[in-house]
Amino acid sequence: MSRPYESRVAWQNRMLLVPALVLLACFILIPAGAAVYISFTNDALTGFAAAHPQFVGLKNYARLFSDDGFWNSLVVTFFFVFGSSIVGQFVLGLASAVALRQPISFRPVFNAAILLPNAVPEVVASFIWISMLAGGKYSTLSRIVGLFGIPSQNWLESVPLLMIIVVNTWRGIAFAMILMTSGLSAVPAEVYEAARMDGATPRQIFWRITLPLLQPTIFLYMLVSTAGTIAIFGLIYTLTRGGPGGATEIIGIYIYNQSFTAYQLGYGSAVAVIMLGVSVALGAIYVRVLKVQV
Amino acid sequence: MATISIENVRKHYGAVEVIKGVSFEVADGQFAVLVGPSGCGKSTILRMIAGLECVTEGDIKLDGKRINDVSPDQRGIAMVFQSYALYPHMTVADNIGFSLDLKKVPKATIRKEVGQVAELLKLSELLDRRPAALSGGQRQRVAIGRAIIKKPRVILFDEPLSNLDASLRVQMRAELQRLHQELRPTIVYVTHDQVEAMTMADTIVVLNQGNVAQCAPPIELYRRPKSTFVATFIGSPRMNLIKGIISSKELTPSFTAAEGWTVPLAGRDLLATDLQPVWLGIRPEDIRLVDANSAADLCGKIAIVERLGAETYLNVVKGTETLLVRVQGDIALRPGDTVRLALDRAAFHLFDQADRVLPA
Amino acid sequence: MIGLHKFTRAQAIAYGFLTVTVVFCLLPFLWVVLASVDPNASLFLSIPKGITADHFIKIFTAQKGARWFLNSLVTVGAATALVVIVGGMGGYALSRTNAWWKRPFLYAIILVRVVPPTALIVPLYKVMLFANGVMGALVRSIVPPDHVRSTMHIFGFVDGYFGLILVLSAMQLPLALWIIKTFFDLTPKEYEEAALMDGANVFQRIHRILVPLALPGLGAAGLLAFIGAWGDFLMPLTFISSPDLQLLPIGLFRAFQRANILDYGYLSALALLYMLPAVVAFGLARRFLVQTFTGGIKG
Numbered sequence: 001m002s003r004p005y006e007s008r009v010a011w012q013n014r015m016l017l018v019p020a021l022v023l024l025a026c027f028i029l030i031p032a033g034a035a036v037y038i039s040f041t042n043d044a045l046t047g048f049a050a051a052h053p054q055f056v057g058l059k060n061y062a063r064l065f066s067d068d069g070f071w072n073s074l075v076v077t078f079f080f081v082f083g084s085s086i087v088g089q090f091v092l093g094l095a096s097a098v099a100l101r102q103p104i105s106f107r108p109v110f111n112a113a114i115l116l117p118n119a120v121p122e123v124v125a126s127f128i129w130i131s132m133l134a135g136g137k138y139s140t141l142s143r144i145v146g147l148f149g150i151p152s153q154n155w156l157e158s159v160p161l162l163m164i165i166v167v168n169t170w171r172g173i174a175f176a177m178i179l180m181t182s183g184l185s186a187v188p189a190e191v192y193e194a195a196r197m198d199g200a201t202p203r204q205i206f207w208r209i210t211l212p213l214l215q216p217t218i219f220l221y222m223l224v225s226t227a228g229t230i231a232i233f234g235l236i237y238t239l240t241r242g243g244p245g246g247a248t249e250i251i252g253i254y255i256y257n258q259s260f261t262a263y264q265l266g267y268g269s270a271v272a273v274i275m276l277g278v279s280v281a282l283g284a285i286y287v288r289v290l291k292v293q294v
Numbered sequence: 295m296a297t298i299s300i301e302n303v304r305k306h307y308g309a310v311e312v313i314k315g316v317s318f319e320v321a322d323g324q325f326a327v328l329v330g331p332s333g334c335g336k337s338t339i340l341r342m343i344a345g346l347e348c349v350t351e352g353d354i355k356l357d358g359k360r361i362n363d364v365s366p367d368q369r370g371i372a373m374v375f376q377s378y379a380l381y382p383h384m385t386v387a388d389n390i391g392f393s394l395d396l397k398k399v400p401k402a403t404i405r406k407e408v409g410q411v412a413e414l415l416k417l418s419e420l421l422d423r424r425p426a427a428l429s430g431g432q433r434q435r436v437a438i439g440r441a442i443i444k445k446p447r448v449i450l451f452d453e454p455l456s457n458l459d460a461s462l463r464v465q466m467r468a469e470l471q472r473l474h475q476e477l478r479p480t481i482v483y484v485t486h487d488q489v490e491a492m493t494m495a496d497t498i499v500v501l502n503q504g505n506v507a508q509c510a511p512p513i514e515l516y517r518r519p520k521s522t523f524v525a526t527f528i529g530s531p532r533m534n535l536i537k538g539i540i541s542s543k544e545l546t547p548s549f550t551a552a553e554g555w556t557v558p559l560a561g562r563d564l565l566a567t568d569l570q571p572v573w574l575g576i577r578p579e580d581i582r583l584v585d586a587n588s589a590a591d592l593c594g595k596i597a598i599v600e601r602l603g604a605e606t607y608l609n610v611v612k613g614t615e616t617l618l619v620r621v622q623g624d625i626a627l628r629p630g631d632t633v634r635l636a637l638d639r640a641a642f643h644l645f646d647q648a649d650r651v652l653p654a
Numbered sequence: 655m656i657g658l659h660k661f662t663r664a665q666a667i668a669y670g671f672l673t674v675t676v677v678f679c680l681l682p683f684l685w686v687v688l689a690s691v692d693p694n695a696s697l698f699l700s701i702p703k704g705i706t707a708d709h710f711i712k713i714f715t716a717q718k719g720a721r722w723f724l725n726s727l728v729t730v731g732a733a734t735a736l737v738v739i740v741g742g743m744g745g746y747a748l749s750r751t752n753a754w755w756k757r758p759f760l761y762a763i764i765l766v767r768v769v770p771p772t773a774l775i776v777p778l779y780k781v782m783l784f785a786n787g788v789m790g791a792l793v794r795s796i797v798p799p800d801h802v803r804s805t806m807h808i809f810g811f812v813d814g815y816f817g818l819i820l821v822l823s824a825m826q827l828p829l830a831l832w833i834i835k836t837f838f839d840l841t842p843k844e845y846e847e848a849a850l851m852d853g854a855n856v857f858q859r860i861h862r863i864l865v866p867l868a869l870p871g872l873g874a875a876g877l878l879a880f881i882g883a884w885g886d887f888l889m890p891l892t893f894i895s896s897p898d899l900q901l902l903p904i905g906l907f908r909a910f911q912r913a914n915i916l917d918y919g920y921l922s923a924l925a926l927l928y929m930l931p932a933v934v935a936f937g938l939a940r941r942f943l944v945q946t947f948t949g950g951i952k953g
Binding site (some may be wrong): 022027103124 | 747761765773885
């Protein structure tokens with residue numbers, strides 16, 4: 001062969017990556033870059049600006065600051081992420097993981113049941129929750145809480161934010177559970193035995209040994225889960241469309257509504273850029289702090 | 295004909311030079327062993343011969359032709375990997391016949407050749423099994439079968455016996471030698487075990503940190519090591535090295551150990567090294583215990599006794615030096631006893647600061 | 655004796671908690687399962703007074719359900735195949751290379767994975783519009799006018815199978831690359847080297863050695879890509895407008911938005927059908943879940 005073997009192999013490797021690179025570049029990287037550009041224009045889907053988008057500098061970003069809708073969506077997103085991912089999924093997932101490590105039977109059944117909400121597509125998840133929540137006194141939730149004397153209501157209209165937090169918690173328990181299980185199994189059994197020999201109660205063991213040892217896993221979970229929850233769209237859009245009155249307009253829905261309902265591409269891009277920035281920051285923390293192996 | 299020449303080969307990994315100008319030759323049909331401690335570069339050189347690593351400088355020649363740029367599948371060289379690398383999803387028969395199948399040899403021919411190789415290696419019963427269902431020794435033989443079916447000019451072995459237990463290793467050593475005698479390919483064999491090297495090789499290349507320390511047939515390495523590295527690497531248990539100086543002013547030059555005892559060095563031209571610090575090398579089997587009536591070169595106290603039944607090893611301490619002495623059979627001595635030692639004059643090896651001093 | 659007592663107490667708490675959690679998780683499904691076989695299905699949970707298979711049958715005989723299912727199957731199936739092939743090649747190269755671009759590329763993959771698709775949707779739409787224009791011009795120059803529309807339905811970037819398949823693939827590609835790369839990291843190079851020494855050229859090595867050895871990794875990547883693309887809502891929502899091309903999630907969504915013609919039995923049956931492949935794939939891919947979720951931290 002004319003060319004040295006090693007350089008041929010290097011060329012082959014580069015060629016093998018070209019299709020992946022093309023796909024990623026065309027549909028993710030270039031749009032990401034373009035988002036930044038568009039956010040500086042007044043591009044729109046209809047009207048004069050659609051044909052002749054003009055560069056408007058930071059006007060979109062300035063508009064963001066004074067836009068109640070934007071701040072509202074930030075607040076909504078914050079509560080959404082905090083309530084479902086940081087609190088709901090985490091607590092229930094950790095508790096499930098701990099519970100499943102006990103010597104009980106039917107473990108695969110419990111496991112599968114908790115996994116199911118995560119396995120179904122988003123649209124199905126929201127479809128079945130509509131039956132749970134909509135329809136006033138006929139909704140399943142109303143009928144359940146009626147047993148406890150709580151008046152039935154149109155849940156998606158009276159406490160919409162709380163409801164989407166519940167729905168997303170329901171959906172994400174499995175994720176937290178799997179990660180916590182993996183973290184728990186990394187704690188050697190001897191540590192617990194040594195603690196028992198030292199006379200620690202189960203509560204002390206949990207708070208002073210298990211949790212601290214789980215810390216890296218917990219941190220990893222928080223990071224990945226936050227990034228994932230911020231990106232949620234379909235689940236909530238199909239449930240509430242962001243309403244009523246923006247009460248559940250998480251940031252993904254806000255962008256979609258601004259861009260494709262209000263047709264303001266430039267403005268929507270500005271919000272998107274902010275979202276991108278936050279996500280990239282999260283990703284950078286993910287890589288740095290957790291020393292990802294490459 | 296399949297002679298291999300390694301000429302001044304160097305290899306860099308980035309800024310680090312791992313092979314620092316290695317040269318040696320392997321004649322047609324020879325069994326050459328590359329031996330040395332971990333990290334000496336022996337596997338790297340083997341892989342360069344195979345073509346799996348590239349050569350930074352220097353030439354690798356097969357039958358006089360430079361093959362540096364020939365890709366591995368074109369060199370006509372077969373390799374037996376340390377981990378055997380048997381294709382896990384294929385049967386033994388398919389594993390062995392793979393190279394023929396790639397060349398679109400008719401299936402009947404493949405079956406026949408695989409059958410022959412299997413018989414040679416006693417694998418005939420195992421042809422339908424998968425590698426996972428084989429023992430270590432069996433896998434090894436399949437790897438060898440895969441190599442020899444190609445009737446290659448050269449076979450490379452990368453530490454093939456290191457994954458086997460001790461008794462199997464002894465068995466396989468004999469098998470490999472038998473194969474070599476029957477098929478007569480040129481073999482380049484890498485190992486860190488000097489016993490394997492000594493028992494199987496026609497010629498041994500001792501490597502140390504990317505350099506050739508010495509290249510010679512086994513017995514010559516044993517009898518005439520050129521450096522303290524080779525002297526202590528070859529031969530088990532290892533050679534004793536004693537610090538001292540030479541005084542060559544008298545009629546007979548002599549060696550005076552740091553501990554004070556002296557032995558004459560007859561028949562050597564040592565004027566150039568007068569009063570130089572040297573190392574005296576003597577193997578444990580060349581030291582005798584003598585009783586009070588015979589002449590002794592030194593006395594020492596026994597620190598440790600290792601009884602192996604057929605032989606006994608004594609750690610004898612003299613001042614700060616410890617000498618390992620081999621005694622045939624068992625002996626009624628214990629730690630703390632004093633012994634008198636006589637050294638075999640003909641078995642001396644003298645080394646100055648770096649290289650060896652020759653006898654006249 | 656005391657130890658035994660505590661043992662049981664922990665078990666009891668575990669059983670109790672898990673039972674409540676499981677009820678919470680499974681309760682919403684109760685309605686959709688019952689409604690799918692209830693001849694008088696409504697939006698509200700009720701015990702069916704009879705069982706019928708009509709709803710399932712209707713999916714394939716009337717209305718759009720079968721069409722949506724087929725569209726999803728074709729596009730998501732093609733996207734999965736594309737991801738496995740492109741990801742297989744790329745993951746292999748990423749694993750075996752030591753070039754300067756390896757690290758940056760891998761970091762880029764992680765960063766891309768945390769990017770929310772909603773942030774990309776606007777510029778992506780513009781890119782696709784542009785590409786669609788180009789494709790449209792090309793098609794119009796080759797194909798006779800009455801066939802242009804149907805051809806664009808296949809090859810168009812916006813409102814066409816081709817574009818949707820590409821977009822779905824791109825969204826699932828980062829995870830697939832990571833899984834396959836990690837998989838090859840754990841596969842010793844010696845098999846390829848042995849094949850080299852046996853005289854195999856590049857194609858023979860890929861076909862006879864690499865692909866059979868990589869099947870578990872490719873399978874995992876394929877399953878996860880399928881699950882992701884099957885459930886994707888945003889991409890078909892944004893890019894498909896023709897009713898004939900609509901995918902299952904959008905069809906389902908639009909159907910239960912229409913206030914007048916609502917057949918909940920039919921929709922429930924459809925939802926179950928939609929759910930089924932995802933659940934099956936999820937079940938098959940369970941072993942690889944930890945890997946996905948940790949994004950490769952643990953190997």
